[in-house]
Structure formats: C-alpha cells, structure tokens
Amino acid sequence: MLDIAPLVRVHVDAWIAAQNDMGVCDAIARNAPVGKPTAVSAPHLPKVAGIDSAVPSPTHTATPLPGVPAAPLPPGALIQDRLAGWVSDLTTLHELTERLVRTGSLDDALHELLSAGASLVGARRGMAVLEPADGLGPATTVGFGLAHADLGTIETVPRSATSFGRILEGLPDPVAIPGPVAVPDLLGEAELDPRHREVAARLGYAASYALPLATEAAGRLGAVVWLYDEPAEPSERRRHLVGLYGRYATEHLARLLELERARVQVATVAEELLPSRLPRVPGVQLAARHRTGPQGGGDWYDALPLPEGALGLAVGSVSGTGPSALAAMGRLRASLRAYAVMEGEDPVAVLSDLELLLRLTEPARSATALFAYCEPKQRKIVLAGAGHTPPLIIGDHRTEFVETSLSAPLGMLACWEAPSVELVPAPGETVLLYTDGLLRRTGDPIDRAFARLHAAAVSVPKADRTDPAAVADHVLRTMLPDGLGDTADGEDVVLLAARFE
Structure with missing residues (x-):
C-alpha cells in the first residue's frame, strides 16, 4: 500500500464523490496511466487545438539540467496534479451543462x-x-x-x-x-x-x-x-x-x-377546429387573428352566414389547456353554430341553450362566450355575452366599449339568462370582438389592460380604419409590442374585426 499523506487521501475521496455525483466515472478509465516524469515533461509537445506548446512546463516537472541530479518529487505530487486536472474538467462540464439545461x-x-x-x-x-x-x-x-x-x-x-x-x-x-x-x-x-x-x-x-x-x-x-x-x-x-x-x-x-x-x-389541431376562411357577406368586411399559446388553450371565434342575409359573430374561451380544452372548444363551437342557425336572431336563447348543454355534458368545465346577430344592410347588431369581455367600437368619431349586461360564465349558474344589447354602428365603423387572452398577455391589471386596449384602438391610423385586418394588426402590435412570446403560461389571443359599410 502506498504511503499517501492524509491530505492527498482526502482529495482522492472528494474527487471520487464528485465523479459519482457528475455521472462521468468513465473519465478515469479513459485516461492513460501516468508515465515517468521525464516522459510527461517532453520539451516539444505536438501542436493541438487550444494548447500552446510554447508554454513552459511546470517547475516540478521540468527536465533536469545536465549533470545536476533531479530533485525528488514530493510524495503524491503526480497524483495531486492528475486529480486537479480531473476536478477541473468535471467543474467545466458541470458549468456548461447547467447553462445548457436552462x-x-x-x-x-x-x-x-x-x-x-x-x-x-x-x-x-x-x-x-x-x-x-x-x-x-x-x-x-x-x-x-x-x-x-x-x-x-x-x-x-x-x-x-x-x-x-x-x-x-x-x-x-x-x-x-x-x-x-x-x-x-x-x-x-x-x-x-x-x-x-x-x-x-x-x-x-x-x-x-x-x-x-x-x-x-x-x-x-x-x-x-x-x-x-x-x-x-x-x-x-x-x-x-x-x-x-x-x-x-x-x-x-x-x-x-x-x-x-x-x-x-x-x-395545428387548434387551427383546424377554427374556420378555414371567413364568409363574404354584403355590407360587412371581416378579419380575424388567432394566436395559440404554447400549451394550446380553448379560445375560439366564428363567423357564419345566416338566413335572410344575416351574419352571426361569436368569440369564446373554454377553461383549461391542452388537448382536452381543444376538444371541448370544438364541441362548444359546433353546438353554437347549430343553435345560431335555429334561433340566431335571439342571442340570449342561443347562449341559454349553450349553458344547458355545457352544464349537462361537461359539469366540471366553464366557458365564456359572446354571440352577435348582425343585419349588415341595416347595420344593426343584437348581442349577448356570458362572462365575456365587451366589444369595442372603433370609428372616426368615437372609440368606446359596448355596455353589455354583467353575467357569469357558462357553467357557473344553474340557469343562465341576461338581457341582450342592441347597437347600430355608423358607416365605416369597426366592431372588435376579442378574448381576455389579449388583456392577460400584457401582464397588467385588468383595468389597466382595458385602458391600454382603448388607447391602442384610438391610435389606429385613419388610413388603416378602412381595413379591418389592419385595425386588428395595429391593436395586436400596440398591445403586445414584444410579440406573443413562448412563455409556458401564455394564453391564446383571438381578435375578430367586423367593419360595416
């Protein structure tokens, strides 16, 4: 057994523990045994990347002068040098992998x-x-x-x-x-x-x-x-x-x-569950913007032509994220389309039926929704909302939120019913429907986020107000100047703009 100083033995134990912690114990086996001191300290090292052969060797491994006997090496010096190199390598790997995992x-x-x-x-x-x-x-x-x-x-x-x-x-x-x-x-x-x-x-x-x-x-x-x-x-x-x-x-x-x-x-699934294209209805121009969050939320929109030249507009949000929320969103949107065709002129009845369906089929899930029955020729809109954010009217002479009645989300009450609201937009005005993901993505309190949304709508350039797509893009850029990002808790964002001629 070698006579190794206690300090050296402590270093060996610590090094072995570090090897086990790092999971690279094969570093020992991959290194060749230490040769004689004179072989290690060869004066002319081959040129390899990142190593300068002109750097002098350490003093304790320098080649002895001719005729002068070499000084005896301290006990365990070679082992200490080798262990120091291994510990340095392990430290470097640990730091680099820590940076990578972030x-x-x-x-x-x-x-x-x-x-x-x-x-x-x-x-x-x-x-x-x-x-x-x-x-x-x-x-x-x-x-x-x-x-x-x-x-x-x-x-x-x-x-x-x-x-x-x-x-x-x-x-x-x-x-x-x-x-x-x-x-x-x-x-x-x-x-x-x-x-x-x-x-x-x-x-x-x-x-x-x-x-x-x-x-x-x-x-x-x-x-x-x-x-x-x-x-x-x-x-x-x-x-x-x-x-x-x-x-x-x-x-x-x-x-x-x-x-x-x-x-x-x-x-991809979220996009396939939404309309592939918006309908063309005389008297109104439509544009939509949808951005899915990293985990895939349940925000959705819809625009469907109805009998007698009418148009149904809807936006909504289903609680939860992931595939289950997407499936629930698809079912809810399909049900709303059916109710809108049967009784779309009464938005309250449409949302009441949707509330009953959600409560019976998915009692553990809640949702918000807003449905608007539009008659583009008369520029008349009748809408009702269930726990949803109010629409915004953007025009040359006014930019204001629509005063809708307060209501709980779908699935939160035993029986849902709230009065509808009627409005008549002026020629050239745009009605902007959106989900609360647009407000929450700002990171501001909800009242401040509403104020930011109003300011963004007011700042829409006059030349862009004739194009609902330009209006939606301007609001999106102003509200989220740094983009949507990829944060894990990022919510979906939906905007549906309708400009009445």
Whole structure:
C-alpha cells in the first residue's frame, strides 16, 4: 500500500464523490496511466487545438539540467496534479451543462451547444445541423461565428465531402451511432473535393471536427462541426470532454424536440377546429387573428352566414389547456353554430341553450362566450355575452366599449339568462370582438389592460380604419409590442374585426 499523506487521501475521496455525483466515472478509465516524469515533461509537445506548446512546463516537472541530479518529487505530487486536472474538467462540464439545461428552445440550445463546444475543442466557429433520423422534423441549421451567407456557402458543398455530411449520410442504418470525424488539415488533403477546397479558402478555415448528435435513447438528431482557422485537431482529453458534453446535449435536444413537436401538433389541431376562411357577406368586411399559446388553450371565434342575409359573430374561451380544452372548444363551437342557425336572431336563447348543454355534458368545465346577430344592410347588431369581455367600437368619431349586461360564465349558474344589447354602428365603423387572452398577455391589471386596449384602438391610423385586418394588426402590435412570446403560461389571443359599410 502506498504511503499517501492524509491530505492527498482526502482529495482522492472528494474527487471520487464528485465523479459519482457528475455521472462521468468513465473519465478515469479513459485516461492513460501516468508515465515517468521525464516522459510527461517532453520539451516539444505536438501542436493541438487550444494548447500552446510554447508554454513552459511546470517547475516540478521540468527536465533536469545536465549533470545536476533531479530533485525528488514530493510524495503524491503526480497524483495531486492528475486529480486537479480531473476536478477541473468535471467543474467545466458541470458549468456548461447547467447553462445548457436552462435553454428552453431548440435554437437557444443549439447556440449554447456550439458556444460551449467551441470552448472545449479550442475552435472559433461552427455550425449545427438538426435533422432527426425519423424524418418528422423540424430540420434547421444554426451557425456560430458564421453569417447566414456563410452557412449558405457551406451548404453548396456536396454533403459527402464534408465531415458533418459523413455523419448525417454516411450510415444507411438510422439507428446506428456514428463516431466523430476529425479533419486536421483540409487544404492538405489530396482527395478533398474541389468545391470544398474553394469554400474553405473563401471562408478561411483549414480544419474541422464534427461530432454526431446521437445516443441510443434519443437516436440520431443531427451533427455539429467546429471549424479551425489553421490546421489543428483537439487532443484526446478535449475529445473526451466534448464527447461527454455532446451526449448530454443530445438528450436535452431530444426533450426539447419532443416539446416542439407537441406544440406544433396542438397548434395545428387548434387551427383546424377554427374556420378555414371567413364568409363574404354584403355590407360587412371581416378579419380575424388567432394566436395559440404554447400549451394550446380553448379560445375560439366564428363567423357564419345566416338566413335572410344575416351574419352571426361569436368569440369564446373554454377553461383549461391542452388537448382536452381543444376538444371541448370544438364541441362548444359546433353546438353554437347549430343553435345560431335555429334561433340566431335571439342571442340570449342561443347562449341559454349553450349553458344547458355545457352544464349537462361537461359539469366540471366553464366557458365564456359572446354571440352577435348582425343585419349588415341595416347595420344593426343584437348581442349577448356570458362572462365575456365587451366589444369595442372603433370609428372616426368615437372609440368606446359596448355596455353589455354583467353575467357569469357558462357553467357557473344553474340557469343562465341576461338581457341582450342592441347597437347600430355608423358607416365605416369597426366592431372588435376579442378574448381576455389579449388583456392577460400584457401582464397588467385588468383595468389597466382595458385602458391600454382603448388607447391602442384610438391610435389606429385613419388610413388603416378602412381595413379591418389592419385595425386588428395595429391593436395586436400596440398591445403586445414584444410579440406573443413562448412563455409556458401564455394564453391564446383571438381578435375578430367586423367593419360595416
């Protein structure tokens, strides 16, 4: 048994604990045993990426002078040096993975992967190609230190001639996991594709190191490549570190990819449940804007032609998020269309029937709704609301909210009934229906959000007031200048604008 000082033994125990916590115990096995001191301190190190061979060796490993006996090494000095290097590597991996796990979108994660990988392999530029092997997408290319035009230039090179292309297309089996591809001297390769040589010379890179984004659990998601300005390649230690980081990044990307696909599917279902196009009714122009939240809410709108040239307009919101809310929204909208055809001239009766249906079929769910029966030729509107936000009239001479009677949402009372309201918009005025998601997305208290909505409607340019789509877009941009964003609690936003001629 070696006689190791107590301090060294404590360091060994702490290091082993850190290895177990990080889950990279294979870092020990992947490192070769320490050789003799003179072999470690060779004066001429080979040139590798990110390591300067001109930096002098540490004093305790310096080559002894000729004729002078070497000083004896302190007990455990080599073990301490090696453990210090391993602890430093583990600390670096921990910091980089912590930064990666805080990313919430595929683009952010790919940019973080490129940046962290560049520091690990000692490169300055790189690009990531996301192409899941299952073919379900999404497919994207992200650059690091490369302009959009540079990415386009690289994509003109045949994939079979690039290092990342060998990973993406080199194996016919989509389940197989390829290894990294290092090209230490691109311009020195006699068999390099002429087009690749031309692109490399134009962009100024001379070497590359490509890493697959693939694990047994996640499958093959794509590849990432880092580019060097001069002929170089990462050392074995750097390859091992970036390999560990790449496997962790692949698992994180797989989780984000699953979330992104779920969001796209929910958004697609929500759009399919809404009108594919708005009807054309003489005397009125229609425009709608619908933005689905990340989790998929139950906000909806509808516009349907009714007998004798009438028009039914409706907006509403179902409680909850996700597929169940979307299904409930589809059922509620379909039921309202049926009631509107049968007794649309009486909005109170339409909402009363809807209240009864919701209470009998889905007693645990509530909803808000507003239905308006319009006669465009007479510019007459009769509307009723159930717990819904009041419409807004926008015109050259007035911009005001419609005073509707107060009512609880559907499903909240044993029997719902509230009086309807009649209004006659002037020629050229626009009636704006919307859901409360527009107000809640601002993050302001509800009274302040209403004030912001009124101010946004007042500020609609006069030239845009002849187009209901321009009115809706202006209100949306003014209320949410930073866009809708992708916050997890983001609600749906619906606007339905009707301009009467």
